[in-house]
Amino acid sequence: MLILFQQLLNALALGGAYSLVALGLTLVYGVMKIPNFAHGSLYMVGAYVTWALLTDFGVPYFLALGLAAVALGLLAMLLERLVFYPLRGSPGVSPMIAAIGVLFFLEACVQLIWGPDFKLLNSPVTGIITFAGLSLTGQRLLMIVASVLVMLALFYFLKRTTTGATIEAMAQNREGARLVGIPVGRVASLTFFISGALAAVAAALYAPTSLVSPSMGEIMNLKVFAIIVLGGMGSVPGAIVGAFLLAFAEIFGGVFVGANFADVVGFAVLVIVLAIRPQGLFGRTA
Amino acid sequence: MLEVRDLSVRYGVYTALHGINLQVKPGEIVVLLGANGAGKSSLFRTLSGLQRPSQGEATYDGQLLTLGRPERCVNLGVAQCPEGRLLFSQLSVEKNLRLGGYTHRRDAAGNQAELERIYQLFPVLAEKRSDPAGSLSGGQQQMVAIGRALMARPKLLLLDEPSLGLAPLVVDQVFDAVVRVNEAGVSVLLAEQNAFAALGIAHRAYVLEGGRVTIEGSRDELLHDDRVRSAYLGV
Numbered sequence: 001m002l003i004l005f006q007q008l009l010n011a012l013a014l015g016g017a018y019s020l021v022a023l024g025l026t027l028v029y030g031v032m033k034i035p036n037f038a039h040g041s042l043y044m045v046g047a048y049v050t051w052a053l054l055t056d057f058g059v060p061y062f063l064a065l066g067l068a069a070v071a072l073g074l075l076a077m078l079l080e081r082l083v084f085y086p087l088r089g090s091p092g093v094s095p096m097i098a099a100i101g102v103l104f105f106l107e108a109c110v111q112l113i114w115g116p117d118f119k120l121l122n123s124p125v126t127g128i129i130t131f132a133g134l135s136l137t138g139q140r141l142l143m144i145v146a147s148v149l150v151m152l153a154l155f156y157f158l159k160r161t162t163t164g165a166t167i168e169a170m171a172q173n174r175e176g177a178r179l180v181g182i183p184v185g186r187v188a189s190l191t192f193f194i195s196g197a198l199a200a201v202a203a204a205l206y207a208p209t210s211l212v213s214p215s216m217g218e219i220m221n222l223k224v225f226a227i228i229v230l231g232g233m234g235s236v237p238g239a240i241v242g243a244f245l246l247a248f249a250e251i252f253g254g255v256f257v258g259a260n261f262a263d264v265v266g267f268a269v270l271v272i273v274l275a276i277r278p279q280g281l282f283g284r285t286a
Numbered sequence: 287m288l289e290v291r292d293l294s295v296r297y298g299v300y301t302a303l304h305g306i307n308l309q310v311k312p313g314e315i316v317v318l319l320g321a322n323g324a325g326k327s328s329l330f331r332t333l334s335g336l337q338r339p340s341q342g343e344a345t346y347d348g349q350l351l352t353l354g355r356p357e358r359c360v361n362l363g364v365a366q367c368p369e370g371r372l373l374f375s376q377l378s379v380e381k382n383l384r385l386g387g388y389t390h391r392r393d394a395a396g397n398q399a400e401l402e403r404i405y406q407l408f409p410v411l412a413e414k415r416s417d418p419a420g421s422l423s424g425g426q427q428q429m430v431a432i433g434r435a436l437m438a439r440p441k442l443l444l445l446d447e448p449s450l451g452l453a454p455l456v457v458d459q460v461f462d463a464v465v466r467v468n469e470a471g472v473s474v475l476l477a478e479q480n481a482f483a484a485l486g487i488a489h490r491a492y493v494l495e496g497g498r499v500t501i502e503g504s505r506d507e508l509l510h511d512d513r514v515r516s517a518y519l520g521v
Contacts, residue, residue, distance in 0.1 A: 162384075162385075162388070162391050165377070165381060165384070165385055166385070166388070168374065168376075168377060169374045169377065169385050172374040172375060172376055172377065173372050173373065173374050173375070175336065175368070175372050176368070176371075176372035176373060176374060177374075177385075178335075178336060178356040178357075179334055179356055179360075179365075179366050179368060179372065179435075180360065180365075180385055180386050180388050180389075180434060180435075180437075180438065181356060181357040181359075181360035181361065181388050181389040181438065182357070182388055183357055
């Protein structure tokens with residue numbers, strides 16, 4: 001019984017990290033209607049930027065997290081301006097191919113700068129909290145708390161501010177948004193900024209519990225695409241529910257089936273959900 | 287005052303508008319009659335900056351509208367309530383209306399006052415203010431769309447087919463509201479297929495056929511024009 005509670009906490013931590021990455025992806029999909037296959041690489045670059053700030057520049061962890069978020073936000077905005085904006089009138093598959101190109105490009109850049117070796121990102125948040133026989137590393141506790149706080153801030157922004165409302169408005173009716181005078185180009189930039197920043201925050205939180213490598217972006221890509229397909233493409237609540245569902249499936253799959261099959265269980269859940277509900281949990285049939 | 291001069295719009299090889307000329311003077315309700323595909327929506331899209339003309343121009347109070355920048359048109363006082371409404375269907379009625387006031391977002395008090403005026407114009411929207419816009423009936427959605435356009439505090443309201451798909455009683459309500467908006471000083475360019483109802487509230491009208499203005503005149507001239515009577519009024 002104790003081990004289940006223990007794994008529950010681990011799943012919450014993992015789900016929090018998945019949520020942040022998936023939220024950025026689903027927001028961009030909602031607003032731009034393009035699946036950004038380069039999203040995982042933003043996460044990966046975010047981990048490297050955090051790592052470099054910590055080890056090469058000796059920046060304190062939380063400052064490094066904030067700086068990485070801003071840096072990746074700007075990188076994502078640049079990506080939108082340089083790659084997706086020029087392709088806005090082209091047929092659907094072109095931006096997807098371009099995004100995959102960006103994925104490989106960023107991965108190659110990171111290999112060139114930091115090499116192909118795995119890096120260990122040391123978080124200063126150490127220590128283990130023990131309560132009623134359950135133990136949780138400080139970093140996992142931080143992952144849970146920080147991801148919930150970031151999600152609450154994002155919800156407040158989307159639901160309670162005018163600028164946030166423009167993102168939802170543009171996702172629901174782009175032409176209607178243009179007619180009321182919303183500058184859709186600026187909203188697109190802002191949405192990309194948010195997606196990059198969220199990916200970097202997730203990376204800075206999650207990387208200390210695993211390893212940093214150039215290929216980590218591809219693995220995350222696969223998972224967050226599974227998550228937003230599961231939740232319904234473009235749906236914000238769907239991304240969060242999907243993220244926790246995948247995290248729980250992976251962690252408990254690891255417990256009951258065996259650690260080597262954790263990923264298999266996660267994707268099995270995806271296949272089953274899509275067989276029953278092809279539009280995803282929160283998706284609407286077009 | 288809206289002035290459209292020699293305006294042509296092309297989509298690839300297809301020409302939707304061939305050198306249109308028209309005016310809407312301050313305080314007027316001008317009706318644009320025409321069948322599907324006559325070019326009404328192309329004209330409206332162009333006047334709102336969603337579509338660039340291939341030739342000619344449109345100005346409002348001397349300022350160019352046809353630069354392909356919708357936010358500029360809204361800022362100049364030209365707001366559109368589009369065909370098909372184009373609402374933010376999952377957002378609440380009130381949020382839809384508030385987003386209509388986006389260009390005045392620094393003037394919260396003014397937006398609040400405008401919102402109250404729209405709730406007076408369409409009391410049913412005040413009751414449904416928290417409901418998702420997409421859950422409303424067709425007529426109520428049309429009211430949200432008109433209200434959203436009015437939140438921009440336009441001097442000229444472009445209304446594209448507001449009666450489309452609505453029950454006759456609801457059409458009357460919508461047209462009543464248009465008259466009241468006009469009486470408050472907003473000029474209106476109204477595209478309609480429902481010629482009889484539209485001419486009932488119009489000061490002047492244009493008939494658009496195959497992308498060209500074929501007939502223009504005062505309301506009474508058009509009501510007594512044989513071509514209009516046979517083609518649009520069915521008499």
